[in-house]
Structures are given as C-alpha cells and as structure tokens.
Amino acid sequence: MKLTYKQTERKPENSFYVRQDTIPCIEQNWHFHKELELIYFMKSKGTRYVGNSIGDFGPGELYLIGSNVPHLFRNHKEYYLDSSEHGGVDLIVTKFEPEFLGANFLELAEVKKLQALLEKANRGIKFSKSISYLVHSQLVGLVSCNGLARIVGLLNILDILSVSENQEILCSEVINSALNNNEKERMARVITYISENFDKKIDLDEVAAIAYMTPNSFCRYFKKRTKKSFTQYLNEIRLRHACRLLIEGEKQIATICYQSGFNTITNFNRQFKSLMQVTPTEYMEQYKEKEDLMSL
CATH class of the missing domain: 2.60.120.10 (Jelly Rolls)
Known part of the structure; x- marks a missing residue:
C-alpha cells in the first residue's frame, strides 16, 4: 500500500x-x-x-x-x-x-x-x-x-x-524533511505490511523485497530511518499488541504469546521484560492493582 x-x-x-x-x-x-x-x-x-x-x-x-x-x-x-x-x-x-x-x-x-x-x-x-x-x-x-x-x-x-x-x-527526528517522497512510499509499504502481518511469521527477505532492496541494504536503510533495527521495530508492535491482550485478561499468557507473533514463551518473556521492565505476569498484576485502586 x-x-x-x-x-x-x-x-x-x-x-x-x-x-x-x-x-x-x-x-x-x-x-x-x-x-x-x-x-x-x-x-x-x-x-x-x-x-x-x-x-x-x-x-x-x-x-x-x-x-x-x-x-x-x-x-x-x-x-x-x-x-x-x-x-x-x-x-x-x-x-x-x-x-x-x-x-x-x-x-x-x-x-x-x-x-x-x-x-x-x-x-x-x-x-x-x-x-x-x-x-x-x-x-x-x-x-x-x-x-x-x-x-x-x-x-x-x-x-x-x-x-x-x-x-x-513522538519522533526521534523531523520526518517531513528527512524523507523524500520515494522514501515515504517505501516506508509506507513496509509499515503497512508489518502492521497487517505482525501476528504471523515475517521473513526478512520478503519485507526487503517489498522495499525493493536486498536484506542487508534494507536492514541498514530501516535502522537509519527509524533509529531501530527491523527486529526491534517488529517486536515493539508485537509487544504492544500483547500488552493490550494482557490488560483485557481474557486469555492465557501462552495464547497471547503466539497470537502476538512470537514462536516461543521463552523468547516472548525475554523480549517483554526487556521492553516493559516487568514480566507479562507482573504487568497483568500491576494493571489489576491500578484498576482495583480506581474502583475504591
């Protein structure tokens, strides 16, 4: 797109x-x-x-x-x-x-x-x-x-x-002057693809092809434009989705892990704690405590 x-x-x-x-x-x-x-x-x-x-x-x-x-x-x-x-x-x-x-x-x-x-x-x-x-x-x-x-x-x-x-x-740099029209369209294709497929396996070669670049060139380009590696960017989207599911409290952590695009519980827990500074279980407990206080 x-x-x-x-x-x-x-x-x-x-x-x-x-x-x-x-x-x-x-x-x-x-x-x-x-x-x-x-x-x-x-x-x-x-x-x-x-x-x-x-x-x-x-x-x-x-x-x-x-x-x-x-x-x-x-x-x-x-x-x-x-x-x-x-x-x-x-x-x-x-x-x-x-x-x-x-x-x-x-x-x-x-x-x-x-x-x-x-x-x-x-x-x-x-x-x-x-x-x-x-x-x-x-x-x-x-x-x-x-x-x-x-x-x-x-x-x-x-x-x-x-x-x-x-x-x-919100942004680490001034975007409107940092990207020309061709670059904006390229990033648009990539971001749209990620946002629509983050819960599935995403192959680097496939994403690079969407940007009409080799995988190595794409990784350098993506890091330069977003200040984040492609994997870090993808994991952030997946983890924010996981946070929402954890807050809703209707699914088991294992289910949330796989529905957010992660392949293993171990990797999910490690990535979650790295970004949120707490485990998924602790995140749910902290949110529930806040909800309980607000209901008093």
Whole structure:
C-alpha cells in the first residue's frame, strides 16, 4: 500500500478545517498532507504510527501532527470485525496550514511560543490527558463555531497547547524533511505490511523485497530511518499488541504469546521484560492493582 497525499477539502469561506466523526472504525492509509493536524480521540483505541514512532492511542488523547509528516491511526482488529462491541469511534479533527492567518503571523513577537509548538509538531506531539481535558469543551465547541469566533476558538486552543509542559515528542527526528517522497512510499509499504502481518511469521527477505532492496541494504536503510533495527521495530508492535491482550485478561499468557507473533514463551518473556521492565505476569498484576485502586 503506497503512502498517499490526502487533499483536505475545506469550504472557501473557512481558513481552516474542522469536523467531528462518529463512525464504526477508522479507515485510512498511511498518509500525509500539507496542513498540521490536531486530532482528539474521545472514543477509540488502536495503534498509532507517526513518522518513525509506534505506540498505542486511546480515548482522551490529543495529538498534533506537523505538515507533511506521514501518519496513521489504526484501530485494533476487533473494530473491523464488530465495532458495536467497542462503541465505535468518536473523534475531532482540525487541520490548518502553518500560515493560515497570513505569511507574517508567526513572525509576531506575541506568538513565539506558538511558533515553537508548530516546529515541534514536525516530530509529532502527544499531549497529556490533563491538557486534553482542559481543551475538551473548546474543541467540541469549535466544530459548530462560525465566523471570527471560529478563528478565536482555534487560537485559544493553540495558545493553551503552546504553554503546556506535559508534552511527549513522538519522533526521534523531523520526518517531513528527512524523507523524500520515494522514501515515504517505501516506508509506507513496509509499515503497512508489518502492521497487517505482525501476528504471523515475517521473513526478512520478503519485507526487503517489498522495499525493493536486498536484506542487508534494507536492514541498514530501516535502522537509519527509524533509529531501530527491523527486529526491534517488529517486536515493539508485537509487544504492544500483547500488552493490550494482557490488560483485557481474557486469555492465557501462552495464547497471547503466539497470537502476538512470537514462536516461543521463552523468547516472548525475554523480549517483554526487556521492553516493559516487568514480566507479562507482573504487568497483568500491576494493571489489576491500578484498576482495583480506581474502583475504591
């Protein structure tokens, strides 16, 4: 699957785009667009791919993705099988160009912190849930705003985000300038293949062929672009899937091991502890303790 450029269709009378989607599941490919994207998940969970970063996403999370940064938010497989069991997806997407208020706007002394925020967005930003909560009502209200109130509403949100300290930078490098279009498409094919087949045996020769490279060249290329070896990257995806199954608590650890793409329990336990610093059993127990405390 090729990386796609997504054209944003906004009304001529609007300087930026905002919508709320209440849908069964997220259906999109790895893509990029010239606008920055502020995406707020009120109801949804799955795996996120932003540049060379992988992680989980869930309800109450807010992200700011920079201009031309490749990204994909993919629901867990259950959503595509029967989204009614999970309540579907509810999210708000806001897209705006860096200079939507004019070419000289970001040069104003009063917006230096906003300028810094937009620069950091080139590596992808995840905000804390406390910040998401702070701007929740403003994001919801932005969907129905018109006229000048619409612009003021977005600026108020960006102002809060620009001074917030609880931010997580997702990517190890600025992706939009680090990859040309051909490289983005190559990485798109590889990441899509991995995300769709991580629970099966993945042969290095086959993945390298998808990238039109020899295995050795592919390994060097992948490490340079993601700052991780191919095996490390694949194991992270598998282990994040395993974490979700462990939290759900409906399956035995041995079953989770094989359903996450690992061949042996020994290797699964070793890789899990290396990434999570605890064993799978300890991870489940820690999560259950947190759940019990929250229920008091």
